[in-house]
Each structure stands twice: as C-alpha cells, then as structure tokens.
Amino acid sequence: MSEKLQKVLARSGHGSRRELEAMIAAGRISVNGQIASLGERIDGDAKVRIDGREVAIKPPEDVVCRVLMYHKPEGEMCTRKDPEGRPTVYDRLPRVQGARWVAVGRLDVNTSGLLLFTTDGELANRLMHPGHQIEREYAVRVFGEVTDAMLRKLTKGVQLEDGPAAFKEVKRTGGAHSEGMNQWFRVVLTEGRNREVRRLWESQGVTVSRLMRVRYGNINLEQGLPQSGWGELPLSQINYLRELVGLPAEERTFIDPRKQESRQKRYARARRNQAKRLQNAKQRTRK
Incomplete structure (x- = not known):
C-alpha cells in the first residue's frame, strides 16, 4: 500500500513532517531518481534520497518509538x-x-x-x-503590575498579530512581596505558537523576565x-x-x-x- 512520502520519511526517523515538507518543497528529496513533489505517494520499495544520499525506508513493524x-x-x-x-x-x-x-x-x-x-x-x-489541544505548562516571572482584570483578559482571550490567543489557566505562585515588581505565575496553553507566552503578557504591558516550561501533557x-x-x-x-x-x-x-x-x-x-x-x-x- 502506498503512503505519503513525508509520512513514510517521518516514521522512518528522518525528521518531522513539517521539516520534510520543507525539504520536498526545496527540491532536496528525490524518489526513484526524480525530484519529489508535495503529496507524492510511495511504495515500500521506492529509492529515496535526501540531498543526494539514499535513506532507509522502514515499514511500521521495524520502527521502535523512543x-x-x-x-x-x-x-x-x-x-x-x-x-x-x-x-x-x-x-x-x-x-x-x-x-x-x-x-x-x-x-x-x-x-x-x-x-x-x-x-x-x-x-x-x-x-x-493544535487540533490535539495538548497542555503545555510554564513557570513565568513577569516584571510589572499585574491586576486581576489583566488575568481575566488573558484567560478570556486577546488579539495578537497572528490571531486570538488565551491562556487556559493562570495561577499566581508568589514572589510579589520578596521580589518587588517581579511576580511568578504558572500558565497553561494548548498550542505552541512562536513566543506566545511572552506575547500574551506583553499585550498587557508587562515583560517576561524568566520563562520555563515544566510540563507537556502529563x-x-x-x-x-x-x-x-x-x-x-x-x-x-x-x-x-x-x-x-x-x-x-x-x-x-x-x-x-x-x-x-x-x-x-x-x-x-x-x-x-x-x-x-x-x-x-x-x-x-x-x-
């Protein structure tokens, strides 16, 4: 049974689908001597090369997920x-x-x-x-005054340059008294857009001074x-x-x-x- 080229290569450990689609679009991958195209399907006996080097195509039963x-x-x-x-x-x-x-x-x-x-x-x-809505939790230290009204906005949703965004959850975790204007929070997102945590806080006029991801799913x-x-x-x-x-x-x-x-x-x-x-x-x- 034929499968999409990028899916087979991803399963075989040659990169993520996103990385492989970019390689295909750039003409870096060939199938049986011909430059591959996006959406192309291949069989298990196809000869695939990335940047001119032949790569192994593994059937599902030969792949061990680590x-x-x-x-x-x-x-x-x-x-x-x-x-x-x-x-x-x-x-x-x-x-x-x-x-x-x-x-x-x-x-x-x-x-x-x-x-x-x-x-x-x-x-x-x-x-x-993003369709799988997997939670990512971060410990974040912000500099500036943070009001309850701001927190309500951050969980209700704000408009960023690439569309609306919101935290699923925001919790204060202390630090306001011992660190002056620096305050620690735990925040939860269910997507991973570029610099999304920082941009959400910046939309409220405060700056992220430390950011650490502490959980992915469970x-x-x-x-x-x-x-x-x-x-x-x-x-x-x-x-x-x-x-x-x-x-x-x-x-x-x-x-x-x-x-x-x-x-x-x-x-x-x-x-x-x-x-x-x-x-x-x-x-x-x-x-």
Whole structure:
C-alpha cells in the first residue's frame, strides 16, 4: 500500500513532517531518481534520497518509538546547526543509529525547561498539531503590575498579530512581596505558537523576565534533572503520548530494566555535560 512520502520519511526517523515538507518543497528529496513533489505517494520499495544520499525506508513493524526528556538551558538554540556557532539542543543528545531525534516543538533561546525528542516523526507531528489541544505548562516571572482584570483578559482571550490567543489557566505562585515588581505565575496553553507566552503578557504591558516550561501533557520536567541533562521515557509514558494523538501502542523499548541507569548517574552525567558546555562557551568568548 502506498503512503505519503513525508509520512513514510517521518516514521522512518528522518525528521518531522513539517521539516520534510520543507525539504520536498526545496527540491532536496528525490524518489526513484526524480525530484519529489508535495503529496507524492510511495511504495515500500521506492529509492529515496535526501540531498543526494539514499535513506532507509522502514515499514511500521521495524520502527521502535523512543522519546527523550531534555532539560534545555537558556542560551541553547533549537536548531540542528547554528551558523553563528552557538550551542544547540542537539549537541547534548545521545547518538541513535538508523534514525534521528526530532524535537516536539521548540523553545526560544531565552526559554528553558522541558523539551521532548522522539525518533518517530509522525508522533512529533501529531503532538505539535493544535487540533490535539495538548497542555503545555510554564513557570513565568513577569516584571510589572499585574491586576486581576489583566488575568481575566488573558484567560478570556486577546488579539495578537497572528490571531486570538488565551491562556487556559493562570495561577499566581508568589514572589510579589520578596521580589518587588517581579511576580511568578504558572500558565497553561494548548498550542505552541512562536513566543506566545511572552506575547500574551506583553499585550498587557508587562515583560517576561524568566520563562520555563515544566510540563507537556502529563509529562513533568523531572525534579533534579540538571540543565542539558536528558532521560529516556519508559514505555508507559511513551504509550500515554501515543494514545493522546491516536497512534497504536509501542510494544518495544530500548530501556533494559536490568541495566537501567540510576537517577544519580544520569544527573552526574548531565552535570558533566553542563560543565563542558560552559567551558566551550568560555573558549568561544575568548576567541
């Protein structure tokens, strides 16, 4: 049975559907020697090349869905390569054979917190689709006076340049008395438009001074996980995400319960990675 080219490539771990559609539009993908077109369908025996390099096409039964939790620090870019040489989130991820890590959404360079990565581009595409209304929760510190009237507007909805937007939920979490005009809130969104949290607050005349994503669906950023640290999700959490978006359950996992890395070891590894990142940043600054 033939399937859409971008769907097959996403499932085979060559990127998200959005990334692959951009590659097809740019003429970077060919099928059986011919430049591919958007919407093209292929069979399992098709010869597909990306940038001239033949890539593996995997049937569904050969694909094992893996998902990582990553604690992004401020200053890292959510791109595979940065022309200015700045560190990227992909620099810290473990290598994977026969696939590639696909980010589930992005965080801007000044935002920290939870990022999910998967080897299943179809899962990433569905998790990012606004139609699934998956909650994203952020801890946010804003500078400026915040009134109850503002909070009502933010939950009722305001008009941004790319359309109406609103928080599903806003909660004060303290900080007003100890930090002067800085106040902490928890906010929940069900979509992931560019800089949406910051723009919503800016619409009320206040500035976001810190922003951290702490939850995606019911996957919480693991307490104590150092910045630049990662951990592989167990099968139960992977299948929770797959069920959210209507995908069949995964039955296999790369986590061997007999050799599962302890939380302490994972944290120690993450701290070493963070120290290396800081050292490399200092070296680039000297240059």
